[in-house]
Amino acid sequence: MKDVKPKGGLNAEIQSRIGHQLRAMYDDVVRQGVPDRFADMIRKLDGAEAQAQLAGDAGKKEGGE
Amino acid sequence: MPLTDSLRDDILASVPSLRAFAISLSGNGDRADDLVQETLLRALANIDSFQVGSNLPAWLFTILRNLFRSDYRKRRREVEDADGSYANTLKTQPAQNAHLEFEEFRTALEKLPQDQREALILVGASGFSYEDAATICGCAVGTIKSRVNRARSKLSALLYVDGAEDFGPDDTVRAVIGGSGG
Numbered sequence: 192m193k194d195v196k197p198k199g200g201l202n203a204e205i206q207s208r209i210g211h212q213l214r215a216m217y218d219d220v221v222r223q224g225v226p227d228r229f230a231d232m233i234r235k236l237d238g239a240e241a242q243a244q245l246a247g248d249a250g251k252k253e254g255g256e
Numbered sequence: 257m258p259l260t261d262s263l264r265d266d267i268l269a270s271v272p273s274l275r276a277f278a279i280s281l282s283g284n285g286d287r288a289d290d291l292v293q294e295t296l297l298r299a300l301a302n303i304d305s306f307q308v309g310s311n312l313p314a315w316l317f318t319i320l321r322n323l324f325r326s327d328y329r330k331r332r333r334e335v336e337d338a339d340g341s342y343a344n345t346l347k348t349q350p351a352q353n354a355h356l357e358f359e360e361f362r363t364a365l366e367k368l369p370q371d372q373r374e375a376l377i378l379v380g381a382s383g384f385s386y387e388d389a390a391t392i393c394g395c396a397v398g399t400i401k402s403r404v405n406r407a408r409s410k411l412s413a414l415l416y417v418d419g420a421e422d423f424g425p426d427d428t429v430r431a432v433i434g435g436s437g438g
Contacts, residue, residue, distance in 0.1 A: 205412045210380055212361045217381035219358075220276035225268055226289070232296055233268050238259060241300035248294075 257308045259300065267299060270313050273382055274320055280377045281324050283366055291327070295320040314388045321374065321392055364414040368407050375403035376411075 236244070257263065274295060278288035298319050299306075306315055365373060371393075378389040379400065386404075390397045 205416055206408060209408055209411050209415070212357075213365075213376065213381045216358060216361060216365075217273075217276045217280060217377070220279050221272040223272065223275070225271040226275075229271050229292065229296060230268060232293070233264050233271075233300070236297075236300050238301055238303055241297045245294075245297050245301055248297075 257303065257306055259303045263303070263306075263312075266312050267296070267316070270316050271296070273313065274316055277317060277377060277382060278320060278324070280365070280381070281321075281370075281374060283362065291320055291323055294323055298323070311388060311391075313382075314384065314392055317378070317382070317384075318392045318394075360415065364411055367414060368410055372403045372407035372410065375400050376407035379404050 271292065274292050275288060278291045278295075279285055282288050282291065295316060299316055306312070365376075368376070374393060375389060378384045378392060379386060384392065386397050386400050390400045393400065
């Protein structure tokens with residue numbers, strides 16, 4: 192008896208290994224939580240301030256360094 | 257909807273997975289955090305257009321993905337050998353054993369076409385449904401399914417086919433024969 196896998200098909204072990212590594216890589220970052228700069232930004236800015244900051248960033252980029 | 261405290265909390269709660277998505281897409285931590293920062297600014301600036309009761313993480317991921325896409329198109333001309341420079345940053349990092357496998361996986365992930373990579377991450381790591389992933393990527397559900405399948409096949413070919421001997425039956429067979437044949 193030969194255990195022939197269909198070409199292009201994936202065996203369950205490899206699929207679960209890929210899924211595991213993908214989540215391990217992802218969760219490694221998720222576990223770092225929320226960096227302070229983002230927490231401050233979300234807590235402090237209202238919509239108008241966010242718009243102003245976006246406009247300011249765009250201006251800086253276009254003005255060059 | 258207005259920017260209520262509870263909406264702020266919900267946005268805050270999405271930040272860790274937004275960062276993970278951004279890093280998976282860009283393969284670069286600094287650039288990923290720039291992407292997240294701009295995503296958050298845009299979300300706050302456009303919060304009035306967010307519909308009450310709709311999926312906030314999906315909305316935020318859509319903003320981030322679109323930013324990454326437009327940024328990527330711009331950069332592709334500027335940095336022709338993006339692959340090479342990323343490979344070099346990997347090499348300079350201290351490679352502990354546990355990290356080696358991680359980096360191999362990341363490198364393989366980098367080799368996937370962008371459409372397939374993002375579909376796989378959204379479904380396989382972020383935990384979105386195929387339907388939400390389709391909304392985020394602006395395509396049909398069937399398209400997401402086929403991208404995820406192709407991504408898995410390609411990753412398995414990159415990671416496991418070349419190294420098939422490592423996991424092949426030989427050692428197991430030998431062990432079984434050795435164990436029962438004595």
